[in-house]
Amino acid sequence: MADRAATGLEVRLSQAGPIALQVELDCAAGEVLALVGPSGSGKSTVLRCIAGVIRAKSGRIAVGGEAWFDSDAGLSLPPRHRSAGFVFQNYALFPHMSAQANVEAAMGHVAPGDRAPRARALLDRVNLKGLESRRPAELSGGQQQRVAVARALARDPRVLLLDEPFSAVDRSTRQILYRELAILRRDLAMPVVLVTHDLDEAAMLADRMCILHRGRTLQAAAPHDLMLRPASSLVARLVDVKNIFRGKVLAHDEAAGTTLLEGLGQRLEALFDGRFAAGTEVQWAVPGSHVILHRRDRPSRGERENPVRGVIADFLPLGENASVVIRVDGPGEHLRVTFPLHVARRNGLEAGAEVVVSLLRDGIHLMPD
Amino acid sequence: MDWTALTLSIELAAWTMAVLLPVGIALGRLLAWRQFAWKPLAEGVLALPLVLPPTVLGFYLLVSLGAASAVGQWYQSAFGRPLVFSFEGLLVASVVFNLPFAIQPMQRAFESIPRDVRDAAACCGLTPWQALVRIELPLAWPGILSGMVMTFAHTLGEFGVVLMVGGSIPGETRTVAIAIYDSVQSFDNAAAGVMSAVLLGLSLVAMALVYATSARRTRRRG
Numbered sequence: 001m002a003d004r005a006a007t008g009l010e011v012r013l014s015q016a017g018p019i020a021l022q023v024e025l026d027c028a029a030g031e032v033l034a035l036v037g038p039s040g041s042g043k044s045t046v047l048r049c050i051a052g053v054i055r056a057k058s059g060r061i062a063v064g065g066e067a068w069f070d071s072d073a074g075l076s077l078p079p080r081h082r083s084a085g086f087v088f089q090n091y092a093l094f095p096h097m098s099a100q101a102n103v104e105a106a107m108g109h110v111a112p113g114d115r116a117p118r119a120r121a122l123l124d125r126v127n128l129k130g131l132e133s134r135r136p137a138e139l140s141g142g143q144q145q146r147v148a149v150a151r152a153l154a155r156d157p158r159v160l161l162l163d164e165p166f167s168a169v170d171r172s173t174r175q176i177l178y179r180e181l182a183i184l185r186r187d188l189a190m191p192v193v194l195v196t197h198d199l200d201e202a203a204m205l206a207d208r209m210c211i212l213h214r215g216r217t218l219q220a221a222a223p224h225d226l227m228l229r230p231a232s233s234l235v236a237r238l239v240d241v242k243n244i245f246r247g248k249v250l251a252h253d254e255a256a257g258t259t260l261l262e263g264l265g266q267r268l269e270a271l272f273d274g275r276f277a278a279g280t281e282v283q284w285a286v287p288g289s290h291v292i293l294h295r296r297d298r299p300s301r302g303e304r305e306n307p308v309r310g311v312i313a314d315f316l317p318l319g320e321n322a323s324v325v326i327r328v329d330g331p332g333e334h335l336r337v338t339f340p341l342h343v344a345r346r347n348g349l350e351a352g353a354e355v356v357v358s359l360l361r362d363g364i365h366l367m368p369d
Numbered sequence: 370m371d372w373t374a375l376t377l378s379i380e381l382a383a384w385t386m387a388v389l390l391p392v393g394i395a396l397g398r399l400l401a402w403r404q405f406a407w408k409p410l411a412e413g414v415l416a417l418p419l420v421l422p423p424t425v426l427g428f429y430l431l432v433s434l435g436a437a438s439a440v441g442q443w444y445q446s447a448f449g450r451p452l453v454f455s456f457e458g459l460l461v462a463s464v465v466f467n468l469p470f471a472i473q474p475m476q477r478a479f480e481s482i483p484r485d486v487r488d489a490a491a492c493c494g495l496t497p498w499q500a501l502v503r504i505e506l507p508l509a510w511p512g513i514l515s516g517m518v519m520t521f522a523h524t525l526g527e528f529g530v531v532l533m534v535g536g537s538i539p540g541e542t543r544t545v546a547i548a549i550y551d552s553v554q555s556f557d558n559a560a561a562g563v564m565s566a567v568l569l570g571l572s573l574v575a576m577a578l579v580y581a582t583s584a585r586r587t588r589r590r591g
Contacts, residue, residue: 048488051488051491051492052491053488053491053492078491079488079491079492079494080491080494080495080496083494084492085492086488086489086492088485088488088489089485090483090485092483092485092486092488092489093486093489094486094489094490094504094508095486095508096507096508105490105493105495105503105504106492106493106494108493108494108495108499109494151489151493152492154493155492155493155494
């Protein structure tokens with residue numbers, strides 16, 4: 001964490017209202033941190049606090065160790081002294097200016113003679129060569145987003161802040177822009193904070209994800225870790241983990257690396273987790289990726305791990321996948337899994353069919369009750 | 370045709386615009402973007418000239434600018450002449466009764482600039498002054514122009530307040546609207562007709578200009 005602070009962004013904010021905030025996050029130089037949460041969770045507010053266009057009641061914001069905001073010291077730099085590049089959700093381009101002039105508007109720190117060539121180079125970098133003289137109204141949504149990115153970078157910012165930058169464009173444009181951002185970020189040496197409510201987007205573009213809920217940061221981790229090892233059932237629900245159940249720790253076998261668990265009315269083996277003593281009530285989750293279907297024609301890897309029997313309560317083809325709800329024998333709880341449609345078809349999955357699945361030990365994750 | 374009165378009216382309108390341009394921008398911007406407890410009251414006070422009978426407004430102005438008032442006494446001691454029944458007194462009255470005509474279109478224009486665009490200006494490193502000159506004024510100019518044109522046209526046509534505060538001193542406070550009234554009083558309908566036609570023409574051009582700029586703005590946004 002120390003080297004993060006030396007070059008990166010540190011944010012600590014707290015206030016009771018008008019929008020309650022209890023935020024703690026860090027973003028290293030060159031890192032993309034996705035700030036993820038449902039709408040109304042305060043994501044944009046946090047970004048605006050970093051940029052300085054709104055001011056939290058208390059806390060500290062520092063970049064590379066230099067404070068931009070420190071309520072204890074009575075310090076709050078105005079936005080123009082913060083050197084943050086901001087891409088707004090609807091881009092907030094200056095409608096009366098050309099793309100070139102929009103980018104040049106953020107170059108107050110550059111010698112006047114150098115502004116035009118640098119703005120052209122930036123627009124070229126975001127693939128807008130030839131469109132420099134167009135006004136925002138004459139550009140498509142994707143092109144406007146690129147102008148906004150170029151304008152944000154024109155400031156030579158020490159932090160890049162992206163507020164839902166992909167939400168205002170159609171799906172195919174979004175895919176292109178994802179690629180462009182992924183390429184662009186290779187050369188960016190500053191911390192990048194990306195606000196989004198789209199988990200897939202966060203998982204695709206970010207090095208780490210920070211979950212925000214009702215203004216409170218709950219957990220920050222690499223996207224894969226966060227989805228597999230949520231700190232609480234609340235985080236698990238927010239990252240869309242479908243299968244969350246109650247259970248009880250039965251015993252530990254540290255040597256074998258396992259913890260025995262009672263769940264779904266049977267004994268299950270989970271990865272060793274010494275945080276919970278035997279007898280503790282817990283919640284546990286298993287992601288769909290760790291639920292393996294027992295094939296009728298030939299047995300496969302992992303079939304011996306935690307076999308669970310049930311009946312298919314709902315079978316819904318969704319494009320190339322099938323969403324399957326399995327009512328587990330005994331307690332009647334439901335497991336939700338997505339299988340590729342061809343796998344489902346080959347195995348004769350349909351509503352009412354009996355199935356056996358394995359819950360892979362590595363995927364079972366325990367959380368405090 | 371009383372050319373002196375027409376010139377005086379145009380001078381008065383020009384001075385009123387000169388005073389209300391910065392005042393309107395400052396107040397319009399403040400009312401558009403700031404929330405404060407007594408904002409409805411402030412907006413109500415500024416809109417009063419729209420609904421008060423001109424004689425009522427004129428009466429209060431006469432009382433508050435007259436020789437017995439603090440403002441009147443201060444003016445008398447500073448400049449050696451009374452404020453009421455002078456061009457300067459008329460200008461003060463004109464500024465007051467034109468406040469809503471200047472401020473309201475400007476306020477609407479500033480309200481139409483999205484918050485994000487203003488924040489973007491700050492995030493681009495612009496100082497508040499640079500943001501005003503380079504972003505806000507260019508975006509708000511149709512509203513500012515409307516406010517100025519309305520002020521101009523309204524000043525040319527105002528009668529009641531001018532008569533109450535200025536009287537009808539040729540070359541000092543006798544505006545074209547007063548001159549028309551005086552002409553009719555002295556049965557000079559020909560002069561009244563010419564001056565009325567001039568006022569009608571000027572007002573029509575002014576209103577056409579207001580609608581032309583707002584149509585242009587709608588097209589650009591649409």
